Amino acid sequence: xxxxxxxxxxxxxxxxxxxxxxxxxxxxxxxxxxxxxxxxxxxxxxxxxxxxxxxxxxxxxxxxxxxxxxxxxxxxxxxxxxxxxxxxxxxxxxxxxxxxxxxxxxxxxxxxxxxxxxxxxxxxxxxxxxxxxxxxxxxxxxxxxxxxxxxxxxxxxxxxxxxxxxxxxxxxxxxxxxxxxxxxxxxxxxxxxxxxxxxxxxxxxxxxxxxxxxxxxxxxxxxxxxxxxxxxxxxxxxxxxxxxxxxxxxxxxxxxxxxxxxxxxxxxxxxxxxxxxxxxxxxxxxxxxxxxxxxxxxxxxxxxxxxxxxxxxxxxxxxxxxxxxxxxxxxxxxxxxxxxxxxxxxxxxxxxxxxxxxxxxxxxxxxxxxxxxxxxxxxxxxxxxxxxxxxxxxxxxxxxxxxxxxxxxxxxxxxxxxxxxxxxxxxxxxxxxxxxxxxxxxxxxxxxxxxxxxxxxxxxxxxxxxxxxxxxxxxxxxxxxxxxx
Numbered sequence: 001x002x003x004x005x006x007x008x009x010x011x012x013x014x015x016x017x018x019x020x021x022x023x024x025x026x027x028x029x030x031x032x033x034x035x036x037x038x039x040x041x042x043x044x045x046x047x048x049x050x051x052x053x054x055x056x057x058x059x060x061x062x063x064x065x066x067x068x069x070x071x072x073x074x075x076x077x078x079x080x081x082x083x084x085x086x087x088x089x090x091x092x093x094x095x096x097x098x099x100x101x102x103x104x105x106x107x108x109x110x111x112x113x114x115x116x117x118x119x120x121x122x123x124x125x126x127x128x129x130x131x132x133x134x135x136x137x138x139x140x141x142x143x144x145x146x147x148x149x150x151x152x153x154x155x156x157x158x159x160x161x162x163x164x165x166x167x168x169x170x171x172x173x174x175x176x177x178x179x180x181x182x183x184x185x186x187x188x189x190x191x192x193x194x195x196x197x198x199x200x201x202x203x204x205x206x207x208x209x210x211x212x213x214x215x216x217x218x219x220x221x222x223x224x225x226x227x228x229x230x231x232x233x234x235x236x237x238x239x240x241x242x243x244x245x246x247x248x249x250x251x252x253x254x255x256x257x258x259x260x261x262x263x264x265x266x267x268x269x270x271x272x273x274x275x276x277x278x279x280x281x282x283x284x285x286x287x288x289x290x291x292x293x294x295x296x297x298x299x300x301x302x303x304x305x306x307x308x309x310x311x312x313x314x315x316x317x318x319x320x321x322x323x324x325x326x327x328x329x330x331x332x333x334x335x336x337x338x339x340x341x342x343x344x345x346x347x348x349x350x351x352x353x354x355x356x357x358x359x360x361x362x363x364x365x366x367x368x369x370x371x372x373x374x375x376x377x378x379x380x381x382x383x384x385x386x387x388x389x390x391x392x393x394x395x396x397x398x399x400x401x402x403x404x405x406x407x408x409x410x411x412x413x414x415x416x417x418x419x420x421x422x423x424x425x426x427x428x429x430x431x432x433x434x435x436x437x438x439x440x441x442x443x444x445x446x447x448x449x450x451x452x453x454x455x456x457x458x459x460x461x462x463x464x465x466x467x468x469x470x471x472x473x474x475x476x477x478x479x480x481x482x483x484x485x
Contacts, residue, residue, distance in 0.1 A: 027267035029057020034443030051238035061219030068219035078209025096214030097337035117374035185328035192298025202402035271396025297397035299390035399434035400427035
């Protein structure tokens with residue numbers, strides 16, 4: 001992936017104009033790779049600049065256990081042919097393990113797949129788990145009614161507090177209350193943020209594709225690797241400066257290299273844009289900066305614990321119920337889906353940020369301590385992996401969500417091009433925010449916007465188009481391989 005292309009070298013080559021339209025794609029995550037693939041198929045000269053030493057971005061399949069474990073995104077949200085990633089996953093024959101038949105924001109696992117425990121190691125009766133889960137949905141329905149009553153937006157936390165004051169019959173005590181806190185913890189996990197930062201007005205506005213939620217059994221790497229094959233990708237090229245002008249764009253990296261092209265597609269995570277790690281010349285317009293600053297970014301991490309034997313129940317989720325959402329815990333049981341003895345602890349929001357302050361060893365010990373509370377006979381893990389999406393300077397967060405009091409239109413505003421700069425990534429998708437298929441589809445969309453704009457400049461809109469073979473390959477429909485044991 002380090003194939004050199006003289007059209008994209010330093011300013012010394014500025015006089016050597018490429019014979020074909022050219023584009024620089026910044027970021028080799030799903031959005032960037034999708035955009036680069038589409039532009040290459042349209043006969044553009046394309047180079048991808050990636051700050052990491054790998055492709056994938058916030059999708060990262062780790063093989064150090066001897067088998068794949070996704071430490072970033074790991075689900076296909078919407079196991080259906082309408083999902084833009086479905087044809088590719090189907091053609092590759094990659095199996096999915098469906099964790100829920102319901103296309104729900106609240107439950108990416110069916111209620112019967114949970115095994116919840118109190119901190120004394122006693123399992124919560126399944127009937128109570130279901131009863132409280134159904135009550136939590138009704139409480140949120142009551143909270144949604146506040147949208148019409150209050151002009152201003154508010155947090156989910158505040159809305160739930162108002163509902164509890166008005167509907168004392170919904171208040172729970174004891175074990176049931178602790179189970180309710182666990183469901184709130186799971187909701188925070190969906191948004192990778194705490195309840196006091198989740199927008200009441202917009203929390204359920206995301207469009208959910210049908211078919212439920214499917215775990216990528218072999219990880220996402222085979223997908224991104226297939227898309228990246230044959231592209232000119234420069235790893236360890238962190239972009240520091242982007243200059244746009246009438247003649248094109250000039251992109252400079254921290255290692256001192258400068259690349260020239262007709263246009264650029266920017267797919268870096270929103271957290272990186274928020275941190276102003278890339279300098280734009282001239283500066284981005286105010287409306288674009290308002291979008292960058294106005295969309296929230298949450299953090300959810302994974303601590304994967306690898307064991308030499310299975311000592312836990314054959315369910316998809318193990319949970320620890322407690323008196324606050326912050327002190328609740330949950331573990332994804334990869335053994336049920338993949339056959340490998342791995343539990344993945346998944347802290348989100350403030351808890352995720354607090355754990356990121358620890359060393360990897362301390363973080364793994366913390367996760368194992370949570371497990372020991374519910375399974376006192378748990379054996380020590382033989383290995384562990386720890387993600388750092390919140391502090392990793394290549395991401396500075398996991399995925400975006402609506403900020404309280406901000407309009408949803410900010411996601412669309414973030415997408416809109418600025419001259420010959422085009423933007424893609426999950427945060428530029430108002431419909432499917434925070435998903436892999438959002439990143440993928442926005443990459444394709446940005447590529448098409450870039451293609452049209454550049455060819456307008458060349459005065460040859462009908463000059464280039466996708467090769468028929470590429471179109472036919474994309475249209476082949478292969479059924480998704482779905483299991484639910």
